[in-house]
Amino acid sequence: MSAAVRLKHEAILALEDGRVFRGRRLGAEGEAYGEVVFNTSMTGYQEILSDPSYAGQIVTLTYPLIGNYGVRADFFESRRLFAEALVVREAAEFPSPWRSEGRLAEFLEERGVVAIEGIDTRALTRHIREKGELKAVLSTTDLDDKRLVAKARASAGLLGRNLAAEVTCKEPYRWTPEGAEAAAPAPAAPPSGPRRARVVVYDFGVKRGILRSLAGLGLEVVVVPAATPVERALAYSPVGVVLSNGPGDPAATPEAVAAAQGVIGKLPVLGICLGHQVSGLALGAKTNKLKFGHHGANHPVMNVPANKVEITSQNHGFVVDPSGLPRGAQVTHRSLNDGACEGLAMPEKHLICVQFHPEASPGPHDSHTLFQDFSRLCGLSAERRREAPIEAGAGAPGEDS
């Protein structure tokens, strides 16, 4: 291999604190900025890349062998890839062919995502653990270390940035039981679906796993943009509202906080991840940024009322500080690792929310019953769910074929 060829394939990840990792280019040509985070999930790379919550972030996967089972159209958690860039130790050149529709490298390239492979991702992870989540740049075009570090420093971080506004849908839509986006119903139209009940999902960067889970309960799911005024959302006459996950600093997403303030107390509300954080803010609590967030599929959480541990999928860099919560609100879930507030509820206001991802995708389904809890909160009986207690929505067998 000649030096020139190698150079062409080179890529550099530079961190704001001056640390530089040199590796090979994996995806598209270009330069990407973001906060570098690590995710310890051993599977689900495509779901992670297409999770809108990763907007603004460069994702390092700690499992070294990525792309082993290829990519598939139905593994998308949203319309496109949202992570700013990807960092891996090694991407499979030849995935296991059985269910793969393509290779990771081309997939990234076609979608314009910059990525690097061949670096010591464990060293990077340890660095993040020590230094916290840092601003970084990943480049395949500029290979000058010093210049890149300067660029990383100059880049916009996550704090104070309203990313939800960037990733939310432009128009309301209906999520069909078949797993597609369809035209939103007229607000006055009666709900469709076996339950004849409608939920409105505020899209701050919603994952399809959430929509599938709700649709799997027989609900009609209407997704609305983040800035949708509460009256407009309520005009759909939903039985409940879901405040979705999303990227960035919750304190910098005023429309999300406003939505939470508007719906909590009026209707049963389920908050997930960012939706949980803005619920906390709406109730008067504060949020803090973690040194390095929780990103992975192995996080144990104590479900306090049930006195049981659930292994959860998590992806958050901010947490709700429960000390500011009003009377009547209770912490329902706690991280066993660091005690962080992972869920709260306010029964009098029909509010439940969790910091982790009950829809999994990727990750374990231990907390999937939360969707049933929500449906019960919405006044719907659990009858229908009991008929098929096995396949959780996110892993329904029909989707695998």
Next chain:
Amino acid sequence: MPRRDDLHKILLIGSGPIVIGQACEFDYSGTQACRALRGAGYEVVLVNSNPATIMTDPDVADRTYVEPLTLEVLERVIERERPDALLPTLGGQTALNLAVDLANRGVLEKYGVELIGASLWAIETAEDRDRFKQTVLKAGCEVPRSGYAHSMEEAKRLGEEIGFPLVVRASFTLGGLGSATVWAESELEHAVARGLSASPVGRILLEEYLAGWQEFELEVMRDRRDNVVIVCSIENFDPMGIHTGDSITVAPAQTLSDRDYQRMRDAAQRIMRAIQVDAGGSNIQFAVNPRDGRMLVIEMNPRVSRSSALASKATGFPIAKISALLAVGYTLDEIPNDITKKTPACFEPALDYCVVKIPRWAFEKFPAADPVLGTRMKSVGEIMAIGRTFPEALLKGLRSLELDGSAKGLGQAAGEEDLPALREQLRLPTWQRIRQLWAALAVGEPPMEVSRYTAIDPWFLHQIQRVTDLENEIREQGTIEALDPDTLRRAKRLGLGDAHLAHLTGAREAEVRARRLALGIRPVYKAVDTCAAEFDAETPYFYSTYEEENEARPGGGQKVMILGSGPNRIGQGIEFDYCCVQAAFALRDAGFEVVLVNSNPETVSTDYDVSTRLYFEPLTLEDVLHIVDTEKPEGVIVQLGGQTPLKLARGLDEAGVPLWGTSFDDIDRAENRARFADVVRELGLRQPANATASTREQALTEAQRLGYPVLARPSYVLGGRGMRVVYDRGQLASLLEEMPPSAEEPVLLDEFLEGAIEVDVDALSDGTETLVAAVLEHIEEAGIHSGDSSCVIPPYSLGEEMVERIHEATKALAAKLRVRGLLNVQFAVRGQALYVLEANPRASRTVPFVSKAVGIPLAQWAALVLSGKTLRELNAIDIPEPKLVSVKKPVLPFNRFPGEDSLLGPEMKSTGEVMGRDVDFGYAFAKAHAGAGESLPTGGTVFLSLRDEDKRPALFLARKLADFGFHLLATRGTWRFLTMNGIECERVFKVNEGSPNVVERIAAGSVHLVINTPLGRESLFDEKAIRAAAVAHGVPCVTTIQGATAAVAAIESQIRRALDVRHLQEEDNAVAAEARTS
């Protein structure tokens, strides 16, 4: 939910001797469990017949019964100890089965013993095929289509229902007898007929054969509050149809998407709940059809297993320890994660490396065994390797196997013309498969194509192809000097060892190393931390890789490094791990930091809290030298891990590494035949006359000179391999055809000492004084490998004077060889003559047995002597005489290898051993037999067939047996002899004389003991058939007159008095006295 305070004393059952399918992983789990339970404040009573285990050391449990694992013994122990609970899930299938029997016979109820860890219902549901199937189906999972048939019609109907291929399994047979894979309807009738006739109950199981499906395993834990975690997923490289124990396996699963993995995880949780595993771990096996994703449940083991040991080592999550704690009431969230210390054990480990396990087989020792791998496990050991990529882990694994050439890589440059043959071979999986597919990929067979006929996922094959491509590239570049630095760097990063690169470039390994170091290419060490670096870990557990950042924390104290023994194999097993672990304990207590290196996931030594720091690495010179460079120990111990580390002594010595113990040159004086002959001669001791021949003619002449029979062996093998007793010129001539001698590989000839008593001695020397720890007298005569013969402490037939001479000879050898540390000497005694057979300046297989028989911490003392202590300082000069008689009996794997003759010889074949202890020899021998699963009868029928020399000495035995009321059965010659001497005896046909013949009688279950001493030379068809029948039907079979004498003594003891059990901790004196008066 904290620990249960209503329990105080807990009984733990071990897994008994090491056998294929149940090896030292259960010592690892049992030891962890004992320590965990005692740590939680419980009193632990342990029963295990295997003396070579760490768990049976007197300080691991409170009361340790080294007694046979039989119902009778367990009932006696329960009666005596009155435990509150029985924990049966840590001793493999053996413990589980015993627990079920104890429960079903009402023993547990009678003594108020609670079964903890798994309920009787759960165990039985997991074990019983039908119940399991129904339960799993109810939980919403699928199982393979199957059913039982008792007749041809039934089978045909079932066959139609199930479809083809299907597998036929005969119920209640051993070694896969009567099972067959049926690919098409036309083959069904034949297979069914064979299966029905092979099954003693005339029943066969027909099951959908999952050809080409992938196999996966999950290690799952559940606590009594229904918290469930998956500790590890394991993907089998080899497809369904090859037992997981015989498959290369990889952790975590590589080719499952998140969706598929979560589906499996959900199923595992449902199964745990359905089978009601309330407090412990289980292993669940799945089959996945890669084409459509269909997922079936194959089996579940509601206990720790070989795979759970592997998973523990692969993740750093101590499954056995946590299982034990769950069984006494803790919940997962209450137990801290030892490794991070900050987070709880209630989580699922995240790996940031790839783990590969590779089995190791022993087919070279069983030439008649069927080499095809199938649904019955055949491997005797395994290694595990950790790397950042699959090729790196695989290559590290291959060099850990220590097989001929495995360190050189496997890509023997075949030509394309070999492809048709390779394709043919690859269709039938044997232990050579990895080599064959390597060769096929190396000559350009596309991975997709290889996958078509091996059913191995193309992902794995592409990964191997990366290696074969690079191998080809390196070969093209020529010499090591010509190799471009970047390629060398890539090669190291991909996992190629120096020996491998040396092979490819025609260089010496040292040259590769020198060039590499000159270029600054060195590995770094990364920690195994359960959490992919998310949390700061205090783990002292490392693997090497070629990356940027080094995490090794070599520490600053006084350091010593112990090299382990690598994969278990016949001849080098758990005994050596025992020595390494004991040494680690002793040296840590003495204030040293102990650095341990080993590659065997089944062992106690690779538990991360045994040493100060654990390096899970191949035991090759390259890998060990890197660790030495990192840790810079004061000394390296090579004499405790068997041949594996001993073989490294030269290279380490040359590299200037400080070796503790006997010097390399002195080791060589013991191992080199010519140099050792000088030593023996100078001491005025005697060796069997011997010769070395490098031509056929020379061999024949020398043999004539030595006089037949002679013992012949090739010079290049160890462990008695290829050793043969040759009785005449004709036999020698044909043997020389098989292994033609040459100047490089001469044949070694020894005068064969017929009828000699063999003796093993274990001694410890500090360089000035020598402690003879024990003299072990073998029961079988010399000619049967020391590892395969039963032996006794103290000697039972040797005179005091001879024992004294043996002591003196051992001490003289120790002094002459300047031994520091352990020494094992094998002698043969014939009449008044004492011969030295060999001297090994290292730990021997018998060290743990001796320690327990004599009641001394021999391996610990050895470690301390190596660190510079004298025997006097250790107070290890005068040791008391043992008060009990201890018998060690080997356990042989013939039931796994139908077709292989069970006759013993100079080549070792046993996989494990048991110990029997009692006040008299007879009972100790009886217990050893019972422990080996061959309980000697106290009534019934004995079959005798004796060679002429043995007839006279056997007369006395036959008379005794008759007096005890046994019915005697004999073939013509023996029958005539016995009847002539007035002993009543029934005559039975030989196999070719008609029916009912002896084999049929054995098969019918009407013979309870076989005494069959063979004719020495080629064993006859009849004898083979008799022994095979005995093995197949589990009838104890004695093949030597000495063994028969011992067996009769054992029978007599068992008839004379009742069974007595005693633990290691009790005052032997007192018990012995008590037993004698009772």
